[in-house]
Amino acid sequence: xxxxxxxxxxxxxxxxxxxxxxxxxxxxxxxxxxxxxxxxxxxxxxxxxxxxxxxxxxxxxxxxxxxxxxxxxxxxxxxxxxxxxxxxxxxxxxxxxxxxxxxxxxxxxxxxxxxxxxxxxxxxxxxxxxxxxxxxxxxxxxxxxxxxxxxxxxxxxxxxxxxxxxxxxxxxxxxxxxxxxxxxxxxxxxxxxxxxxxxxxxxxxxxxxxxxxxxxxxxxxxxxxxxxxxxxxxxxxxxxxxxxxxxxxxxxxxxxxxxxxxxxxxxxxxxxxxxxxxxxxxxxxxxxxxxxxxxxxxxxxxxxxxxxxxxxxxxxxxxxxxxxxxxxxxxxxxxxxxxxxxxxxxxxxxxxxx
Numbered sequence: 001x002x003x004x005x006x007x008x009x010x011x012x013x014x015x016x017x018x019x020x021x022x023x024x025x026x027x028x029x030x031x032x033x034x035x036x037x038x039x040x041x042x043x044x045x046x047x048x049x050x051x052x053x054x055x056x057x058x059x060x061x062x063x064x065x066x067x068x069x070x071x072x073x074x075x076x077x078x079x080x081x082x083x084x085x086x087x088x089x090x091x092x093x094x095x096x097x098x099x100x101x102x103x104x105x106x107x108x109x110x111x112x113x114x115x116x117x118x119x120x121x122x123x124x125x126x127x128x129x130x131x132x133x134x135x136x137x138x139x140x141x142x143x144x145x146x147x148x149x150x151x152x153x154x155x156x157x158x159x160x161x162x163x164x165x166x167x168x169x170x171x172x173x174x175x176x177x178x179x180x181x182x183x184x185x186x187x188x189x190x191x192x193x194x195x196x197x198x199x200x201x202x203x204x205x206x207x208x209x210x211x212x213x214x215x216x217x218x219x220x221x222x223x224x225x226x227x228x229x230x231x232x233x234x235x236x237x238x239x240x241x242x243x244x245x246x247x248x249x250x251x252x253x254x255x256x257x258x259x260x261x262x263x264x265x266x267x268x269x270x271x272x273x274x275x276x277x278x279x280x281x282x283x284x285x286x287x288x289x290x291x292x293x294x295x296x297x298x299x300x301x302x303x304x305x306x307x308x309x310x311x312x313x314x315x316x317x318x319x320x321x322x323x324x325x326x327x328x329x330x331x332x333x334x335x336x337x338x339x340x341x342x343x344x345x346x347x348x349x350x351x352x353x354x
Contacts, residue, residue, distance in 0.1 A: 001037050001038070001089045001090060001337060001341075002037075002038045002040075002087065002088045002089045002090075003032060003037050003038070003039050003040070003088065003089065003090050003091075003092060003337070004039075004040045004041075004042065004081060004084075004087075004088045004090070004091040004092065004109070005025055005028065005029050005032075005039060005040070005041050005042065005043075005051070005092050005094070006042045006077065006078070006081055006091065006092065006093040006094060006095055006099065007021075007022055007025045007041065007042060007043040007044075007047070007094055007095070008021055008022060008025075008074070008094060008095050009043070009044050009056055009057060009060060009061050009070070009073050009074060009077065010022070010060060010061045010062050010070065011044070011060045011061075011062055011063075012043070012044050012046040012047045012048070012059075012060045013025050013026045013029070013041060013043040013044070013047040013048070013049060014026035014027075014047075014048065014237075015060075016046075016060075016063065016236070017206075017234035017235070017236060020116070020260075020262045021094055021116040022043075022060075023262070024094075024116070024158050024262075024329075025041075025043075025094050026047075026049070027159070027160065027161060027326050027329070028326075028329065028330060028333060029041050029049055029050075029051050030049065030050055030051075031326050031327075031329075031330045032051075032330060032333075032334075033049075033050045033051050034050075035330070035334075038052075039051035039052070040052045040053075040054060040084075040087075040088070041053050041054070042054050042056065042077055042080070042081055043055065043056070044056060044057050044058075044059060044060040044061070045057055045058045045059065046058065046059050046060060054080070056073055056076065056077045056080075057073055061073065074095055074098050075098065077095075078095070078098050078099045078102060079102070081099070081102075082099070082102045082103070082105075082106045085106045085108040085109045086108040086109070088108075088109040089109060089110065089341060090109055090110045090111070090112065090337050090340065090341060091103070091109050091110070091111045091112075092111075092112055092113070092114070092333075092337075093111070093112070093113035093114070094113070094114055094116060095113075096113070096115065096116075096117065097113075097127060097131065099111065099113065100113075100131045100134050103134060104131075104133070104134075110337075110340045110341055110344045111134070111135070112135045112136070112137060112153060112336065112337075112340055113134065113135075113136055113137070114136075114137040114138075114139065114156070115136055115137070115138060115139070115143065115259070116139060116259060116260075117259060118143075118256065118257055118259060119143060119144070119145075119146045119147050119257075119259075120145075120146040120257055121146075124146070124147065125146075125147070128147045128149060128150045129149050131150075132149055132150060132151050133151060134150075134151060135151055135153040135340055136150050136151060136152055136153060137152075137153055137154055137155070137156055137333075137336060138152060138154075138155045138156075138259075139155070139156065139157065139158060139259050139260040139281070140155065140157065140259060140260050140280070140281035140284050140285065141155050141284060142257065142259075142280050142281050142283075142284060143257070143259040143260070143280070143281065145257075146257075153336055153339070153340065154332070154335075154336050154339075156329060156332035156333055156336065157260070157284075157285070157323070157324060157328070157329065157332070158260055158262060158265065158324065158329060159265075159324050159325050159326045159327070159328045159329030159330070160265060160266065160269055160320075160324060160325070160326060161325075161326045162269075162321060162325055162326070164237065164241075164269065165240070165241040165244070165245065165266060165269040165270050166241050166242075166245055166270065167245070167269075167270060167271045167313075167317050168245030168246060168270050168271050168272065168313070169271060169313055169314065170313075171247075171248045171249075171272070171308070171309070171313065172245075172246035172247050172248050173199075173200070173248060174199060174200040174201065174202050174246075174247055174248060175190070175193070175194045175197070175199050175200070175201045175202070175247060175248055175249055175250070175251050175305070176201075176202050176203070176204075176243060176244060176247035176249070176250045176251065176267075176272075177190040177201060177202070177203040177204070177205075177250070177251050178203070178204045178205075178235075178240070178243070178244065178250065178263050178266075179205065179206070179263060180205070180206045180207075180208060180211065181205045181206065181207045181208075181211050181214065181215045181219055182208070182210075182211045182214065183214060183255070184254060184255055184256035185254060185256075186251075186252075186253035186254050186255055186277070187203060187205065187219055188218065188219060188222060189251075189253035189255070189277075189298060189301075190203065190251040190253050191203075191219075191222050191223070191226065191229055192298055193251055193253065193275070193298055193301045193302055193305070194228065194229070194251070195226065195228065195229075196298065196299075196302045197302045197305040197306070199228070199248065199305065200228045200229075200230065201228060201229045201230070201251070202230045202232070202243070202247070203229065203230070203231050203232070204232050204233070204234065204235045204239075204240075204243055205231055205232070205233065205234075206233075206234050240266065241270060244263075244266055244267050244270045244272050245270035245271065245272060247267075247272050248272075248305075248308060249272060249273045249274065249275055249292065249305060249308045250263065250264075250267040250272055250273070250274045250275070250292075251274075251275050251276075251301070252264055252274050252275065252276035252277070252282070253275075253276070253277050253301065254276070254277055254279050254280070254282070255277065255279060256279060256280065257279060257280040258279055258280035258281050258282060259280060259281060260281050260285065261276075261280070261281055261282065261285055264276060264282070264285050264286060264291075265285065265320055265323075265324040267292075267316075268291050268316050268317065268319060268320035268324065269317065269320045269324075270317075271313035271314065271316045271317040272313070272316065273291060273292035273293070273308050273311045273313070273316055274286065274291060274292035275292055275293050275295060275301050275304045275305065275308075276292065276293075276294055276295070277294070277295055277296065277301075278294050278295070278296055282294055287319050289311075290311070290315055290316070290319055291311075291315075291316045291319050291320075292304075292308075292311070292316070293307065293308075
């Protein structure tokens, strides 16, 4: 197949540091190339890929201090993609609704988009009621709940290369937190859990400008008088493996409808159990009692910490390999691509016959 992948321009593909969507796009693109597909990647110019790269901007937006308007480059990129639509069998978007209007007006290629973010936003309701002809892929079934009127083509769970993270058979002596510093990610709850459990907490964090005040007014004071909490900045893929793998458990105390949660399967890949709160995709992604524990409160999380030793880290890794390999993810996308192309061919045949 001739496939176009449209990546967000906020991070390179793959990201230098933090960046979930762009990382998934990278794994998907490289595996599609390995399987013999002709893939074109639309992304920032500092991306690295075996596909044909059509770059937009020399540097990803988040790392470019001179970038002001982050929407304009995406609109320009979408226009360029559809100017080339006749070169592709299928266009796969990862930038939400930006391409929808053009996709309707360019039937040269089949179009599908994977939604990577939260969908419980009021402004999305009329938009997806209007664009209910655009095929969508969810990254968990829970992600779909706010938009039952959308045209859901399927759910494809994220997957990782099996050799991306090393397996650590022995647990470490600290709890780990990896993610953005924002109220919905629950770093404050992670600090509370670790404190009550009497264990050190190591947190690798990303602070977006919008969350800077929250960090300075709320998180920093919690950490200042707590010697058992160690905060570090963003880490790369190699550092992440050791950070997660050497942890006793990873805390994922979210309080928002998480669409997927890559950190859960990254932890599983290392063999490290996860203690996660029951929101969004968590009950789908976790195997409760095998890859960790799903909890509903801080006391339950503290009690779960005491039970982590009963889990098999080998079993945690095995669940990851069975459910969340890159092969599983790309198999899912290939099946959806074929389904969409077949449906499109059938529809075109009906029009011709009429």
